Amino acid sequence: MLFIDEPYVASRNLILGAICLICASAPATAQSMSGVAIGSDRAALNQLGTQPTATQALGPHTVVKFLLPGGNELSATFIRSTGKIVYLETDWGGEPGGSFSDFEGFKYGQTSLADIRRHFGHNGMMFDARSGVSMMPDGGVALFNSYEISGSEVVATFVTTISAAALAELQARHGNEKLVDQIGPAAKLNALILAERDYVDTIWGAKKTYGPGYAPITWGTAQSGSATTESKADPDVIRPDQFPVTDIFTGKTKLPDFKGRDKAFNNFRTRIRNGMMEGPNFAGEYSVIQIGCGAGCSFVIVGNNRTGQPLDFPRGGEDNMYLTLKYQLTSKLMTAQWADYDQSKCFIEHFQFEGSKWTALGRRDVGPVEACYNEIKNSLDQPQPRTD
Numbered sequence: 001m002l003f004i005d006e007p008y009v010a011s012r013n014l015i016l017g018a019i020c021l022i023c024a025s026a027p028a029t030a031q032s033m034s035g036v037a038i039g040s041d042r043a044a045l046n047q048l049g050t051q052p053t054a055t056q057a058l059g060p061h062t063v064v065k066f067l068l069p070g071g072n073e074l075s076a077t078f079i080r081s082t083g084k085i086v087y088l089e090t091d092w093g094g095e096p097g098g099s100f101s102d103f104e105g106f107k108y109g110q111t112s113l114a115d116i117r118r119h120f121g122h123n124g125m126m127f128d129a130r131s132g133v134s135m136m137p138d139g140g141v142a143l144f145n146s147y148e149i150s151g152s153e154v155v156a157t158f159v160t161t162i163s164a165a166a167l168a169e170l171q172a173r174h175g176n177e178k179l180v181d182q183i184g185p186a187a188k189l190n191a192l193i194l195a196e197r198d199y200v201d202t203i204w205g206a207k208k209t210y211g212p213g214y215a216p217i218t219w220g221t222a223q224s225g226s227a228t229t230e231s232k233a234d235p236d237v238i239r240p241d242q243f244p245v246t247d248i249f250t251g252k253t254k255l256p257d258f259k260g261r262d263k264a265f266n267n268f269r270t271r272i273r274n275g276m277m278e279g280p281n282f283a284g285e286y287s288v289i290q291i292g293c294g295a296g297c298s299f300v301i302v303g304n305n306r307t308g309q310p311l312d313f314p315r316g317g318e319d320n321m322y323l324t325l326k327y328q329l330t331s332k333l334m335t336a337q338w339a340d341y342d343q344s345k346c347f348i349e350h351f352q353f354e355g356s357k358w359t360a361l362g363r364r365d366v367g368p369v370e371a372c373y374n375e376i377k378n379s380l381d382q383p384q385p386r387t388d
Contacts, residue, residue: 031154031194031219033088033102034074038154038194042083045076061086071095072108077199086199091191101192103156103219113143113160114184120147122213124158129205139164143187146200146208148330150216150241153197160187194219207279208329210248216241216330238350238361240331248329249285253277254308265301265310272310276303282327282334283353288313296321296339302353314358315349322346322372326380334358337379339372346372348379 031037036044045064052064053073060081066074071093078085090102098109106116117123124145126132134142146157162170162183170182253276256262258269265272268291275289282288287303299316300323303309313334316323320338327334334351346369350361366372366379 031149031152031156033090033192033194034068036074036076036085036088038085038088038196040085042076042078042085044085048074068093070099072099086196088194089191092189101189103158103192106158106189106192108189111189112185113145113158113187116145116158116160116189117184120217122215123211125208125210125214127200127204128207128209136161136164140167141187142190143183148197148216149219151239152219154219155195155197155200156217156219157193157195158189159191159193161190162187209250210330213246214248214330215244215246238333238335240328240333243332243352245284245330245332247284249280249306251306253279253287253305256303256308256310262308262310268301272301272303275301276305276308280305281329283332284329286353288325288327288334290323290325293317298323300325311356314351314360322369324372324376326376333361335376335380337366337372337376339369341369344369346370346379348376 032040035047045066048066048068050066050068053067054063054065056063057080058077060079061077062080063075063077066076068074068090072095073091073093075087075089075091076085077087092099092101092108095109098107100106101108101111105111105119124147126144127146130144132144134144136142140161140163142159142161144157144159146155148154149156166186170186174182255273255276256265256269258266271291272289276287278287280286282302285304285306287305289301289303290298291301292298293316297318300313302311302313304311313336315336315338319340320336321341323336323338325334325336332353334353336349336351337346338349339346346366347363348366349363352359352361371379
């Protein structure tokens with residue numbers, strides 16, 4: 001892989017601190033690179049028409065690297081047991097004049113961080129467990145700006161860099177205090193990363209910080225501005241990006257008032273407190289807490305990390321057995337899978353969440369009760385006629 005994660009020169013700490021400010025606060029074709037898509041089988045690498053330059057085993061994964069025509073390098077990570085590709089990274093080979101990247105309209109060595117921010121309309125997100133700015137071995141810096149790709153489970157990361165010489169020139173000309181204002185135009189695209197969301201959540205941490213105005217992007221479309229617009233839900237295909245949330249709460253979590261306003265939830269105060277202290281994971285500022293009530297039985301409480309108020313979810317208990325949920329921080333969509341023993345059926349149901357109000361968007365039968373033993377993702381991948 002490309003860059004080290006931690007600064008190694010103590011004298012650069014001030015620089016990194018200044019630069020990092022822009023990571024947090026500065027304003028679909030298949031997700032593939034060199035014709036290889038995330039989620040495809042490792043056999044797709046054969047179409048590159050060249051032998052790997054390096055192979056390395058990393059736990060249950062294998063990393064292979066290829067030298068591409070023009071001097072760029074492609075790294076691919078796949079799961080050995082299945083062959084599924086979960087990570088792709090293309091690093092610029094330094095060709096004079098730059099070279100085209102796999103994102104239409106972006107060129108290595110020429111497209112700046114300011115260009116990337118302008119194109120998407122915001123600064124993306126950072127993974128809290130890895131630095132958004134890293135020192136490179138030559139004394140320069142690399143900046144990592146990540147974006148969820150609309151309608152997929154793939155995360156794109158654009159890596160821009162500033163050489164040690166260019167950084168020294170910026171310092172001499174503007175000083176450290178004004179350095180942050182010069183980083184955007186000076187940092188140039190040096191690498192692109194595509195990765196399965198679950199994989200990067202494992203290696204970089206699941207908790208993220210979202211910049212102002214954040215919204216998922218469209219991969220490979222050279223249109224300006226934010227790629228996400230409001231749209232009505234397709235009655236047969238309901239996706240999280242159709243219900244975007246851009247205001248992500250990053251403040252200190254406020255816990256419920258179990259002796260006053262929220263005393264109705266007092267019996268579950270420990271579970272609720274523990275869940276909310278992990279931070280929001282749904283609809284910008286809410287924590288989803290699922291509590292068991294017997295074999296195959298559970299119910300759900302949604303806690304507002306901004307106000308401290310816990311709220312009920314309309315499905316759960318013995319009427320909705322084997323309840324599983326799918327949701328994300330940047331969307332108001334909650335998808336539930338549950339079994340109805342009276343009807344001997346398993347259902348998928350979608351809800352839009354607006355504050356304390358849940359709006360049912362549609363429900364469909366996905367098979368007998370036993371179908372609810374499957375992961376909710378598998379049921380979503382098998383569309384069937386809706387029941388209402």
